[in-house]
Amino acid sequence: MKTPEIAKTKFVRPSVTAFECQQIDLFQDFLVNHNFQREPLSNTIELWDALPKYSISQVEQNKMRTKEGLLPLLRRDVTFMRNNYSIYISPALLADENGQAYYPSANESLVEDALRKIATFQNQCFHDLKDMQCGVTFSLHQLRTELKNQGHTRSYQEVIKSLLILSGSDIEIRTKNAKGEGVSIEKFISLTGFSRKDRLENPDSQWVAYFHPLVEKAMRYVDYRQFNYSEMMHLKSHLARWLYKKLAHYYTNASLTTPITLSHATIRQESGMLERARGNDAIKELEEIFKNFQAINVFSSVKRIEDIRGPRNKIINIIYEANPHQNFIKMVKAANKRQADAKEKLLQLHVTTGKTITQSTNWPL
Known part of the structure; x- marks a missing residue:
């Protein structure tokens, strides 16, 4: 077997030129008809957003902790684009009042999404092509304001805690395919460029967050x-x-005449969620989400087309068929054109400069 290659990034302050590149x-740059339509938009990242990396709730973590406040190494397996991935998450051990360990969870997912939104603001995103690093500069006040604007008000202490969990947790991603075995061990995000006193006492001090290499790779190859x-x-x-982003990213052929087939078992396995003591609770939870998607015009209709049963007539999977709403179809078509246009612009840049561009492989190594 081929010896795995281990990727571990070293971070330095972003240069001035890192804030200026194609x-x-x-x-x-988003594809819209009017400028005001840019406000609610951001980017969903291939593979990175599909991984079940924020799947353990705080309630579940509380049940898993030892009496010393520690958590075990967490493993999740997922199939993406016909490749099998195993991810291992090492929890962050915080020097808080309890000295407890934490996996990144829903709160940290919200913080990362807010940081990626801030990265779409002018002069705040950087991308170093030489060192293959990208990230965002921000202040605690700006991050809290962004979260509040999206319905998730957080105190300074809560935001700092989420940032420390993200920067203190390692995520190891393993894949095995025709090219061999690959291993990447990185932080969820890496923070640098400020003192502890500044970050705790001055809400307007500038933080520097480096995104995971999968985010950098996605930015590099559009x-x-x-x-x-x-x-x-x-x-x-x-x-x-999680499911909303998955739909937005992978159902690129959505149309009024092409229903979306959804599997309860697949969603449970890929998300790392829906593991409930009572199977009916998991079914009800997912079907409530489908109803919500209808209410916000993602789906125009959803129907349960097949119950797959196992021993003792127990339901082991349910197949649903969802008809995408016209609003969702418009979003998908705009995303398709914007991505195609961006790839063409990037290709033209490489042709003009004489540089070569390699094909993305959905893997950071």
Whole structure:
């Protein structure tokens, strides 16, 4: 077997030139008819947003902790684009009043999404093509304001805690395919460029967050799609937000005549959620999300077309057929055109400069 390659990034302060490149311009440019339509939009990232990395709730974590406040290494397996991935999450051990360990969960997912939205603002996103790093500059006040605007008010202490959990947790991603075995071990995000005193006492001090290498790779190759970030952020559950991004990213052929087939078992396995003691509770939870998607015009209708049963007539899977709403179809078509246009612009840049561009492989190594 081929020896796995381990990727571990070293971070330095972004240079001035890192804030000026074609990749940033494309990342921040959305396809809209009017400027006001840009406000609710952001980018969903290929593979990175599909991974079940925020799947353990705080309630579940409380049940898993040892009496010393520790948590075990967490494993999740997922199939993406016909590749099998195993992810291992090492919890962050915080020096808080309890000295407890934390997995990144729904709160941290909201913070990361808000940071990626801030990265679409002018002069705040950077991308270093030489060191293959990208990220965002921000202040605690700006981050709290963005979260509040999206219906998630957080105190300074709560936001700092989420940032420390994100920067203290390692995520190891393993894949095995025809090219061999690959391993990447990174932080969810990395923080640098400020003192502890500044970050705790001055809400306007500038923070620097480096995104995961999968986000950088997506920015490099335009493997991201525009979507209605604001609508996603206002959904009540983390599972609903995860599924919304999945629909926005992967159902690129949505049309009034092409229903979307959804599997309860697949959603449970890929999201790492819906593991309930009573199977009916999981079914009810997912079907409530489908009803909500109808209410916000993602689906025009949803029907349960097949119950798959196992021993003792127990339901082991349910197949649904959803008809996309015209609003969702418009969003998908705009995202399709914007991505195609961006890839063409990037290709032309490489042709003009004489540089070569390699094909994205959905893997950071």
